[in-house]
Amino acid sequence: MEALLDLDAFARVLTDKGYSGYFHTQGAHAGKLRDSISEYLESCRKEADCLPKEHLLLTGYLQWSGADKPSVRCIMLVKYLNGKFSLNAMEVARKDQFGQLLKKSELTNLSVLSAPSAAQAVALVSEEHEQKADRSAKRFKL
Structure with a gap:
């Protein structure tokens, strides 16, 4: 069952899960999660149509180390109904510097x-850097 939460509770739960960075709502309105959504809703109230x-x-x-390094981007599809919010889907993508x-x-x-959590989402798309060391000694036997 989907949980419908008000904006404060919705933002608090996601922030507690590590989604504490900056977001864009509908491609604009940059800010922290709660601020971005509330700015979008406020701009809709101001416009007549x-x-x-x-x-x-x-x-x-979710992860940014500079323009010359790979990054992890998150896209969330959030349902908005009568002032309540719920998360429907999420896409997490790791892209290189290009x-x-x-x-x-x-x-x-x-x-x-x-x-x-944000850390678990990053782990879903991270490259595994584990290299197993060969435990047997490779030597020539005479």
Whole structure:
């Protein structure tokens, strides 16, 4: 069952899970998770012909080490209904410094409570750097 939470509770749960960076709501309105969503909703209230969308698109970086290093980006599809929010789906993608996709993971049928932590989401698309050392000595026998 999807959990419908008000904005404060929705943002608090995701922030507690490590999603504490900056996000864009609907491709604009940059800020922390709660600030970005509330700024989007406020801009819709100010415009006469703008109604908030039923599904909001939140994008942000979970891992950023500079423009010359690979990064991990998260895209969340959030359902907005009568002032309540729920998380429907999430896409986590790791891209190289040129924007080429290295690895992607799509998570569906999520709720805010069942969503992975930010560290777990990064781990889904991280490259494994574990190299097993060869334990046998390679020597020539005479």
